[in-house]
Amino acid sequence: MSQKFSLNVNGKDQTVEADGDMPLLYALRDDLGLNNPHFGCGLAQCGACTVHLDGKPTRSCVTPLAEVGDRKIVTLAGLGTPEQPHPLQTAYVQEEVPQCAYCINGWIMTAAAFLRDHKKPTDAEIRTALTGLKCRCGTHMAILRAVKRAATMMG
Amino acid sequence: MTRHENSAAFSRRALLKAGGALVVSISTPIAFEDADAADSVVAVATQPPLTPDQLSSYIAVNADGTIAIYFGKMDMGQGLAIAIRQMVADELDVAFDATKIFIGDTATSVNQGGASGSTGVQEGGKQMRMAAAEARRVLIAMAADKLGVAEDQLTVTDGVVHATTDGAKKVSYAQLIGGQFFNVHLDWNGKYGNPLYAPGKAQPKDPKDYKIVGQPIPRDDIAPKVFAQADFAADIKVPSMVHGRMIRPPVAGAVPVKIDEASIKHIPTARVVWDKAFLGVVADKEWDAIKAMRQLKVEWSQVSAPFPDQAALYDHIRKAPTRKREVGKEAGNVEDAFKAPARVIEAEYEWPFQSHARMGPGCAVVEIKDGQVTCWTGTQKAHFVQAGLAATLAVPKDRVRVIWTSGPGSYGRSDADDCAMDAAVLAKATGKPVRLQYMRDEGIAWDPKAPASIHRARVALDASGNVVAYDFLSKGFSRIDVNTNGSEPKDTLAGQALGVELKSGDGFGFPGDSYGFANKRTAWETIAPLLDRGSPLRTSHMRDPVGPQIHFASESFMDEVAAALNVDPVEFRLRYVRDPRDIAVIKAAAEKAGWQPRPSPRKDQAGNKVSGRGIAYAQRGATRVAVIAEVNVDRSTGAIWARKFTVAHDCGQIINPDGLHHAIENNIVQATSRTLWEEVRFDQNTVTSVDWETYPILEMGGAPEQVDIVTINHLGIAPSGAGEAASRPVAAAVANAVFDATGVRIRRAPFSPDHVKGALS
Numbered sequence: 001m002s003q004k005f006s007l008n009v010n011g012k013d014q015t016v017e018a019d020g021d022m023p024l025l026y027a028l029r030d031d032l033g034l035n036n037p038h039f040g041c042g043l044a045q046c047g048a049c050t051v052h053l054d055g056k057p058t059r060s061c062v063t064p065l066a067e068v069g070d071r072k073i074v075t076l077a078g079l080g081t082p083e084q085p086h087p088l089q090t091a092y093v094q095e096e097v098p099q100c101a102y103c104i105n106g107w108i109m110t111a112a113a114f115l116r117d118h119k120k121p122t123d124a125e126i127r128t129a130l131t132g133l134k135c136r137c138g139t140h141m142a143i144l145r146a147v148k149r150a151a152t153m154m155g
Numbered sequence: 156m157t158r159h160e161n162s163a164a165f166s167r168r169a170l171l172k173a174g175g176a177l178v179v180s181i182s183t184p185i186a187f188e189d190a191d192a193a194d195s196v197v198a199v200a201t202q203p204p205l206t207p208d209q210l211s212s213y214i215a216v217n218a219d220g221t222i223a224i225y226f227g228k229m230d231m232g233q234g235l236a237i238a239i240r241q242m243v244a245d246e247l248d249v250a251f252d253a254t255k256i257f258i259g260d261t262a263t264s265v266n267q268g269g270a271s272g273s274t275g276v277q278e279g280g281k282q283m284r285m286a287a288a289e290a291r292r293v294l295i296a297m298a299a300d301k302l303g304v305a306e307d308q309l310t311v312t313d314g315v316v317h318a319t320t321d322g323a324k325k326v327s328y329a330q331l332i333g334g335q336f337f338n339v340h341l342d343w344n345g346k347y348g349n350p351l352y353a354p355g356k357a358q359p360k361d362p363k364d365y366k367i368v369g370q371p372i373p374r375d376d377i378a379p380k381v382f383a384q385a386d387f388a389a390d391i392k393v394p395s396m397v398h399g400r401m402i403r404p405p406v407a408g409a410v411p412v413k414i415d416e417a418s419i420k421h422i423p424t425a426r427v428v429w430d431k432a433f434l435g436v437v438a439d440k441e442w443d444a445i446k447a448m449r450q451l452k453v454e455w456s457q458v459s460a461p462f463p464d465q466a467a468l469y470d471h472i473r474k475a476p477t478r479k480r481e482v483g484k485e486a487g488n489v490e491d492a493f494k495a496p497a498r499v500i501e502a503e504y505e506w507p508f509q510s511h512a513r514m515g516p517g518c519a520v521v522e523i524k525d526g527q528v529t530c531w532t533g534t535q536k537a538h539f540v541q542a543g544l545a546a547t548l549a550v551p552k553d554r555v556r557v558i559w560t561s562g563p564g565s566y567g568r569s570d571a572d573d574c575a576m577d578a579a580v581l582a583k584a585t586g587k588p589v590r591l592q593y594m595r596d597e598g599i600a601w602d603p604k605a606p607a608s609i610h611r612a613r614v615a616l617d618a619s620g621n622v623v624a625y626d627f628l629s630k631g632f633s634r635i636d637v638n639t640n641g642s643e644p645k646d647t648l649a650g651q652a653l654g655v656e657l658k659s660g661d662g663f664g665f666p667g668d669s670y671g672f673a674n675k676r677t678a679w680e681t682i683a684p685l686l687d688r689g690s691p692l693r694t695s696h697m698r699d700p701v702g703p704q705i706h707f708a709s710e711s712f713m714d715e716v717a718a719a720l721n722v723d724p725v726e727f728r729l730r731y732v733r734d735p736r737d738i739a740v741i742k743a744a745a746e747k748a749g750w751q752p753r754p755s756p757r758k759d760q761a762g763n764k765v766s767g768r769g770i771a772y773a774q775r776g777a778t779r780v781a782v783i784a785e786v787n788v789d790r791s792t793g794a795i796w797a798r799k800f801t802v803a804h805d806c807g808q809i810i811n812p813d814g815l816h817h818a819i820e821n822n823i824v825q826a827t828s829r830t831l832w833e834e835v836r837f838d839q840n841t842v843t844s845v846d847w848e849t850y851p852i853l854e855m856g857g858a859p860e861q862v863d864i865v866t867i868n869h870l871g872i873a874p875s876g877a878g879e880a881a882s883r884p885v886a887a888a889v890a891n892a893v894f895d896a897t898g899v900r901i902r903r904a905p906f907s908p909d910h911v912k913g914a915l916s
Contacts, residue, residue: 022442030441035390036383040515041595045847048514065496077383096373096813099232099821101380102387102514102563132853134847136514136564137232138824140858142817
């Protein structure tokens with residue numbers, strides 16, 4: 001049953017008309033034209049679709065549109081810009097982290113929330129916080145370097 | 156907002172516009188007197204045919220003096236685009252930033268083989284280097300004519316040709332040919348793909364004169380992705396586009412016999428595309444296509460279960476008739492040497508089917524408009540997909556354009572090419588542009604698989620413990636059951652579904668090493684696929700095709716022999732390895748890791764938590780890699796942590812040390828995942844690995860603590876591949892380290908906790 005949903009995405013109010021059971025991912029990609037996040041599994045097992053809902057990393061591929069409510073949605077495009085990059089974006093570029101880069105929504109959005117809430121994390125804390133995310137290209141070493149670099153930048 | 160530009164994303168037309176070609180007055184073509192090409196016109200306003208024998212097919216000088224590079228291979232995220240620009244810029248004597256590269260578009264490049272076998276620099280770079288050298292030669296000849304200065308009195312600085320003795324006598328590349336095209340014939344060897352080679356008359360520079368090659372120039376395709384400004388193939392949208400999804404049978408080999416279209420009547424715009432075994436749905440909205448895929452009621456043909464029980468897989472391989480056998484280079488007489496040896500050591504190893512399991516499943520957009528087909532795909536091999544689409548759609552190849560667009564990772568013949576063909580069939584049937592994205596289960600259960608195999612090794616020893624004979628045999632499914640690209644319908648799911656005659660190819664491989672045993676034989680045998688068409692266990696190339704499995708066996712076995720002789724594993728290898736570059740990587744890895752000689756296993760550990768070290772080495776083509784793994788093993792759980800790797804890597808001349816470092820590191824981590832975790836599960840009906848729970852891969856908790864890399868640079872040795880080589884010795888290095896830690900030899904991959912616990916108990 002098609003309904004109208006008001007969404008606040010990257011600071012902008014938008015309206016989407018769709019089924020309430022449609023995952024948020026498709027509203028962001030197909031209705032609002034945001035080419036990040038990505039479909040990886042549709043099962044909340046990989047993270048490629050991760051966005052922030054009121055600052056909390058959320059797998060948009062399993063989040064029905066009807067359950068989003070008035071929570072503010074931030075995608076990778078809304079996390080930072082080339083002029084005002086998020087420290088993780090800066091670190092990702094400096095460390096040349098990605099190989100294919102299809103997975104980066106998951107890692108960056110999850111790590112951004114983690115570093116916001118955990119200053120000066122240990123290696124073990126970072127690894128635990130990033131469990132449940134997939135990177136098939138095997139860039140894990142560079143991801144760890146970038147997250148540590150960003151953690152230093154964020155004090 | 157600043158838009159980060161990735162040069163590879165521009166179209167050729169956009170570039171020529173940006174470069175000003177259309178605003179430059181192009182009148183009479185420029186001719187010059189050249190002893191080698193008298194009276195030939197080397198600069199023309201219209202591009203010569205896009206064929207491998209034309210210099211213009213590789214390089215153009217824009218009106219603003221920037222250099223356009225057209226490359227028929229692809230950069231799957233390992234920095235190849237940067238490396239090629241470095242090679243071309245150095246050869247042409249232009250600044251790195253003055254180059255732009257256009258890759259993987261069949262409308263602008265010739266078929267150089269796509270991403271294939273780590274040949275991006277080795278073959279692709281070699282060709283681009285020759286083309287750039289020829290362009291420089293031609294430009295200097297043009298300048299000599301224009302300036303009235305002999306060619307040997309001219310040199311080039313930042314794209315400006317000038318007299319060595321009189322700097323005022325100068326002319327820029329842009330002035331010579333900017334906005335026009337080279338009309339220069341190359342000596343093409345007549346081959347397409349990886350072996351394509353078309354040199355001109357010029358020779359490349361002396362390697363000691365390179366200034367840009369060897370520099371750690373960073374990738375420019377990362378920032379656009381990190382700021383969500385770059386399109387992946389999955390992000391392409393075209394007007395009137397609809398969304399497709401495919402429906403796969405519950406029992407492999409079954410075909411639809413009855414479709415209940417009423418079952419999706421309630422889903423707006425959803426419709427079925429059904430032809431023989433091909434079954435898909437399309438809908439205007441993506442979510443509706445997914446719902447239709449899930450809800451369509453289908454009756455399938457009754458077929459007998461095609462697969463053996465998974466527990467019987469290796470028995471099946473052992474017993475299956477050999478379809479083809481090939482013996483590698485043989486030394487001495489192995490059979491004779493095994494007749495009366497003092498001692499024989501033998502072992503057998505097993506490797507499972509593995510999936511590319513890309514980060515996202517395949518996705519392609521196909522538009523058929525006015526007889527012209529356009530496809531956006533993350534394939535590794537755009538030119539081969541062009542041929543495949545032409546055959547699938549029965550249109551001439553020149554009416555098909557394939558535009559490579561970044562995909563969700565790529566490690567060989569994945570589901571990408573199948574997806575492009577399926578999308579084309581849907582587009583033709585519906586008369587609309589179709590974006591087809593597979594679902595997760597198709598990306599793992601239905602991609603072409605890395606072949607499962609067994610490997611038998613034996614050595615004969617004399618009374619003094621010297622190896623007098625070595626015999627190594629691989630037996631398994633073919634790495635070309637379906638071909639390594641989708642250029643022919645027989646090799647794609649769509650082609651097989653639509654009834655194209657099938658032809659499974661035979662190929663495996665040999666160990667890459669330089670062990671100088673007096674009697675030595677390596678061989679492989681292939682067996683028939685388990686199901687002859689539309690099989691989720693069809694096999695093809697996956698990163699370092701059959702390399703991980705072969706060298707898991709061969710390099711584990713060398714370790715077994717060393718241990719049986721109570722010899723340090725590094726020392727054992729150095730006794731028999733003959734190639735000086737092989738010896739150098741083994742020594743470099745051992746030195747970097749602080750290797751202290753002693754035989755394996757360790758004898759100084761008690762309790763459940765133990766650690767160990769292991770070495771393995773391999774050649775891959777002209778590249779050599781030695782890997783030392785240091786692992787922790789928990790005997791009570793079977794859990795292995797590959798804590799530290801030390802890698803020594805020699806791929807000849809290093810083009811970009813940063814790119815090389817990342818390529819090696821990512822190889823090590825992905826190979827660790829394959830070693831410890833990856834195994835395609837199946838039952839007698841079909842593949843049951845359908846997601847990341849049923850096909851686990853390495854996660855961050857299991858990532859190594861440290862990867863130390865030593866790269867050996869040989870300026871004077873042609874660069875060889877680095878895209879896959881470091882994957883090759885990882886499994887054996889880890890297995891050897893587990894043996895060192897526990898005294899137990901793991902001979903079956905993956906070394907998942909349940910397997911290891913079973914082996915340890």
